[in-house]
Amino acid sequence: MFFRKNQAAAAAQGAASPQSAGTTRVAMTVNGKAVSADVESRTLLVHYLREHLRLTGTHVGCDTSQCGACVVQLDGRAAKSCTVLAASCDGANVTTIEGLAQGGKLHPMQEAFREHHGLQCGFCTPGMIMAAVDIVNRKGNQLDEATIRHELEGNLCRCTGYHNIVAAVKAGAAAMSGMRQAAE
Amino acid sequence: MSATGIGAPVRRKEDQRFITGKGQYTDDINRPGQTYAVFVRSPHAHANLKRIDTAAALRSPGCLAVYTGADIAADKVGGLICGWMIHSKDGSPMKAGAHPALAQGKVRYVGDHVAVVIGETLAQAKDAAELVTVGYEALPAVVDLASAQNPGQAQVHAEAPNNTVYQWHLGDKAAVDAAFSNARHVTRIDLVNNRLIPNAIEPRAAIGEYDSGQDSLTLHTTSQNPHVARLVLAAFIGLAPEHKLRVIAPDVGGGFGSKIFIYAEEVLCLWAARKVGRPVKWTGDRSEAFLADAHGRDHATTAELALDGDGRILALRAKTKANLGGYLSTFASSVPTYLYAPLLSGQYNIPAIYCEVDGVYTNTAPVDAYRGAGRPEATFVVERLVEVAARQTGQDPAEFRRKNFITSFPHATPVIMTYDAGDYGACLNKALELADHKGVAARKSESARKGLKRGIGFSAYIEACGIAPSQAVGSLGAGVGLWESAEVRVNPTGSVEVLTGSHSHGQGHETTFAQLVSERLGIPIDQITVVHGDTDKVQFGMGTYGSRSGAVGMSAIYYAIDKVIVKAKKVAGFVLEVPGDTVDFNQGIFSSKATNKTLTFPEVALQAYIAHKFTGAQLEPGLKEGAFFDPTNFTFPSGVHICEVEIDPDTGATRIDRWTAVDDFGTLINPMIVEGQVHGGVAQGVGQALLEGAVYDKNGQLVTASFMDYTMPRAGDLPSLKVDMVSTPCPSNPLGIKGCGEAGAIAAPAAVINAITDALGHEDIAMPATPLAVWRAAQKSPARMAAE
Numbered sequence: 003m004f005f006r007k008n009q010a011a012a013a014a015q016g017a018a019s020p021q022s023a024g025t026t027r028v029a030m031t032v033n034g035k036a037v038s039a040d041v042e043s044r045t046l047l048v049h050y051l052r053e054h055l056r057l058t059g060t061h062v063g064c065d066t067s068q069c070g071a072c073v074v075q076l077d078g079r080a081a082k083s084c085t086v087l088a089a090s091c092d093g094a095n096v097t098t099i100e101g102l103a104q105g106g107k108l109h110p111m112q113e114a115f116r117e118h119h120g121l122q123c124g125f126c127t128p129g130m131i132m133a134a135v136d137i138v139n140r141k142g143n144q145l146d147e148a149t150i151r152h153e154l155e156g157n158l159c160r161c162t163g164y165h166n167i168v169a170a171v172k173a174g175a176a177a178m179s180g181m182r183q184a185a186e
Numbered sequence: 187m188s189a190t191g192i193g194a195p196v197r198r199k200e201d202q203r204f205i206t207g208k209g210q211y212t213d214d215i216n217r218p219g220q221t222y223a224v225f226v227r228s229p230h231a232h233a234n235l236k237r238i239d240t241a242a243a244l245r246s247p248g249c250l251a252v253y254t255g256a257d258i259a260a261d262k263v264g265g266l267i268c269g270w271m272i273h274s275k276d277g278s279p280m281k282a283g284a285h286p287a288l289a290q291g292k293v294r295y296v297g298d299h300v301a302v303v304i305g306e307t308l309a310q311a312k313d314a315a316e317l318v319t320v321g322y323e324a325l326p327a328v329v330d331l332a333s334a335q336n337p338g339q340a341q342v343h344a345e346a347p348n349n350t351v352y353q354w355h356l357g358d359k360a361a362v363d364a365a366f367s368n369a370r371h372v373t374r375i376d377l378v379n380n381r382l383i384p385n386a387i388e389p390r391a392a393i394g395e396y397d398s399g400q401d402s403l404t405l406h407t408t409s410q411n412p413h414v415a416r417l418v419l420a421a422f423i424g425l426a427p428e429h430k431l432r433v434i435a436p437d438v439g440g441g442f443g444s445k446i447f448i449y450a451e452e453v454l455c456l457w458a459a460r461k462v463g464r465p466v467k468w469t470g471d472r473s474e475a476f477l478a479d480a481h482g483r484d485h486a487t488t489a490e491l492a493l494d495g496d497g498r499i500l501a502l503r504a505k506t507k508a509n510l511g512g513y514l515s516t517f518a519s520s521v522p523t524y525l526y527a528p529l530l531s532g533q534y535n536i537p538a539i540y541c542e543v544d545g546v547y548t549n550t551a552p553v554d555a556y557r558g559a560g561r562p563e564a565t566f567v568v569e570r571l572v573e574v575a576a577r578q579t580g581q582d583p584a585e586f587r588r589k590n591f592i593t594s595f596p597h598a599t600p601v602i603m604t605y606d607a608g609d610y611g612a613c614l615n616k617a618l619e620l621a622d623h624k625g626v627a628a629r630k631s632e633s634a635r636k637g638l639k640r641g642i643g644f645s646a647y648i649e650a651c652g653i654a655p656s657q658a659v660g661s662l663g664a665g666v667g668l669w670e671s672a673e674v675r676v677n678p679t680g681s682v683e684v685l686t687g688s689h690s691h692g693q694g695h696e697t698t699f700a701q702l703v704s705e706r707l708g709i710p711i712d713q714i715t716v717v718h719g720d721t722d723k724v725q726f727g728m729g730t731y732g733s734r735s736g737a738v739g740m741s742a743i744y745y746a747i748d749k750v751i752v753k754a755k756k757v758a759g760f761v762l763e764v765p766g767d768t769v770d771f772n773q774g775i776f777s778s779k780a781t782n783k784t785l786t787f788p789e790v791a792l793q794a795y796i797a798h799k800f801t802g803a804q805l806e807p808g809l810k811e812g813a814f815f816d817p818t819n820f821t822f823p824s825g826v827h828i829c830e831v832e833i834d835p836d837t838g839a840t841r842i843d844r845w846t847a848v849d850d851f852g853t854l855i856n857p858m859i860v861e862g863q864v865h866g867g868v869a870q871g872v873g874q875a876l877l878e879g880a881v882y883d884k885n886g887q888l889v890t891a892s893f894m895d896y897t898m899p900r901a902g903d904l905p906s907l908k909v910d911m912v913s914t915p916c917p918s919n920p921l922g923i924k925g926c927g928e929a930g931a932i933a934a935p936a937a938v939i940n941a942i943t944d945a946l947g948h949e950d951i952a953m954p955a956t957p958l959a960v961w962r963a964a965q966k967s968p969a970r971m972a973a974e
């Protein structure tokens with residue numbers, strides 16, 4: 003899923019310039035807004051979001067795609083933005099934590115994390131919430147504890163012991179069913 | 187209890203920014219003209235530095251500077267310090283080598299700082315760092331703790347012969363030896379407390395900035411104690427006078443001890459900012475965090491417990507080797523000494539205790555405080571000893587503990603501490619009930635029918651928190667006092683800013699501290715802002731660690747509020763035209779028996795600032811008060827955790843079936859937040875017991891240097907936790923708070939290992955009890971081991 007249509011073009015450009023100083027034009031939709039920029043070909047999506055767009059809610063917690071602090075939605079699916087080249091996201095639709103609340107109203111999963119004390123230091127939280135929304139999108143609104151714990155495999159939290167995150171995801175999932183019905 | 191006062195599970199004020207991606211962590215901050223620092227680190231555990239060639243790096247695009255040890259030596263940049271002097275049993279001061287921010291001729295662990303490269307962009311700085319060529323002359327590395335002190339081993343620092351920093355002791359050796367010679371039963375165990383890597387999910391980061399107009403420096407950093415950082419950077423490292431240095435620790439993504447310390451990277455970002463004349467930013471990547479953040483634990487201990495014929499404990503004896511790594515980190519020396527041995531009495535009446543600790547240099551990352559810091563190590567010793575002793579003498583582990591519990595307070599242990607309050611039996615009773623202890627036998631049978639082994643393990647821990655009475659720690663070698671400060675600023679409209687020297691990096695101070703103010707001033711919680719983490723805003727403070735922010739930090743706020751109320755009553759007296767000493771203040775309303783008029787808190791605040799009702803000779807205008815609080819004792823949180831595991835002997839997989847925690851933290855300000863602290867602590871303790879362990883190979887290469895090699899607890903590794911409380915208020919602070927931040931990490935390892943050994947039927951397993959280790963242990967039958 004990380005290899006998108008112009009991946010080959012980006013790779014070719016990189017090959018032509020071994021110092022990786024080559025730049026690539028990227029255009030995508032981020033949180034509903036069209037954005038574009040010339041970026042170094044080696045720029046990761048997370049750095050494009052953080053440094054070019056100054057959307058610093060998406061965090062970097064590791065360098066091996068293990069911690070999940072950088073999870074965003076890429077064309078409607080959760081993706082670790084530290085493992086995607088910005089160049090490969092040309093034409094993509096990206097939603098970050100900053101784009102989750104709509105019209106000044108928190109997303110039910112955000113609300114659930116607050117209500118159930120599913121965060122402490124807050125650093126893993128954006129990735130957790132984005133991953134949790136994806137879990138609900140894939141697994142539905144009625145989630146048991148075992149499913150939630152298994153599905154959170156890609157997200158590390160060092161503060162909460164996951165106890166309240168699990169409770170928050172369960173409650174957030176149920177609340178999202180209400181959101182879906184309201185939208186229908 | 188009001189909806190937002192003390193004891194209410196108020197939802198956190200800080201969460202709005204965190205759940206919407208609006209937190210401001212250090213790496214989220216960019217400064218105008220910012221450059222980027224990348225460190226060249228040693229790939230060798232121990233080597234002489236022969237030459238450093240920076241020419242190619244300096245020629246690479248965007249490279250602004252490369253600095254080495256020679257540059258900081260030329261600028262006389264002071265070395266990093268260890269702030270706690272430990273004396274050996276022969277009276278000699280500890281033997282510490284220098285700790286330069288960039289290596290001076292020699293490197294002492296993989297990840298040690300050799301050079302710093304400054305680039306226009308991060309990528310350019312990384313590219314340039316690749317081009318720095320370093321000539322190393324590799325030396326034999328000292329890695330194994332057990333043999334590090336042997337004659338003939340390589341020397342990590344010339345100042346510390348046989349790599350021994352100190353040989354410290356505590357307690358009455360003669361009394362302990364006598365008790366052991368009279369004992370009916372002696373239990374002896376060998377324990378390794380495995381080395382852990384803290385791994386707050388936010389990596390450390392720093393931005394140094396120099397203002398040539400003001401000749402002042404600013405450091406944004408991931409710190410748990412920005413004022414202490416400023417003090418050390420000014421007074422010891424010598425980068426700027428204290429009043430010309432501002433340290434800001436904004437939102438910090440977890441610390442667990444690892445962000446207490448003053449590290450080389452912060453020093454160099456500040457120093458280099460002045461050199462290059464532009465802000466310098468460094469953000470550690472996870473690999474650097476593994477290599478160069480201070481690690482935790484790493485003890486090897488032999489411990490013995492002496493019992494009389496009635497199953498009462500007579501004495502405890504322990505000998506510990508503590509690995510301090512390649513340099514002494516900020517508080518490294520105190521962790522395996524004064525934060526460890528004084529807790530070896532546990533919850534038990536033990537007449538005599540003697541502990542010897544050797545602090546040892548090795549060619550590994552520095553070791554310092556990690557959640558619990560010394561107290562988890564002590565609890566592991568005591569609770570493993572007690573469990574094994576009960577089993578060896580045929581006593582029920584719970585009842586053996588109960589028989590030896592301290593039941594009257596205050597209780598002076600033979601190792602410094604005077605426990606002030608507790609009810610250990612009440613915690614045990616409640617935990618046994620919540621854990622359905624009566625059903626254990628039936629559950630064991632049910633597991634056995636499935637071919638599984640079930641075990642139950644207890645941990646009755648104690649900790650010394652609320653760190654700490656300044657005079658007491660000063661007499662033990664601490665270089666600082668450990669009080670806390672607060673300032674309560676009332677605005678003319680009656681809203682309040684609370685300035686605290688504590689620092690929140692996940693603990694929820696913005697909420698709990700506001701709850702205290704809301705309760706005492708009778709104003710809504712949304713009228714209160716808590717300010718912390720900026721040395722330009724808060725005058726001074728000692729920061730957050732050692733579960734001290736509630737007991738010490740909130741007590742300072744409490745006394746500042748006292749002063750605000752005294753002053754506000756005087757103001758109200760002038761407005762109500764009654765004597766000030768007749769004014770009462772209750773739930774936000776000022777009243778007096780001398781009048782039927784009343785005033786609200788905001789009305790009095792306004793009067794304090796407009797000052798129309800009193801003259802300057804009668805009363806100072808304004809409403810702002812501060813307090814420093816120095817506790818008169820440590821606090822002593824305690825509790826009983828019960829872990830029940832089910833082991834599959836064919837795979838070695840250990841499943842925690844249930845976890846019961848009953849803790850006594852004294853007064854709870856926000857039970858929701860307190861329970862969250864227990865959850866997180868238990869997860870870290872379970873991580874230590876089952877999953878985590880830093881492994882160096884014989885050459886000193888860290889082979890667990892990523893999240894793919896070092897097993898962090900994930901959601902699927904942990905159960906839901908049953909958490910309950912008993913409360914005996916702490917008498918040494920006005921709120922009765924004991925502290926809750928470290929309890930879970932202190933309690934959990936012993937509970938897990940006691941459960942696993944109960945399931946296995948023998949004691950031969952070390953942490954981390956990985957599936958491989960448990961599978962191997964399960965192959966040994968107790969009968970065969972007895973025969974051996």
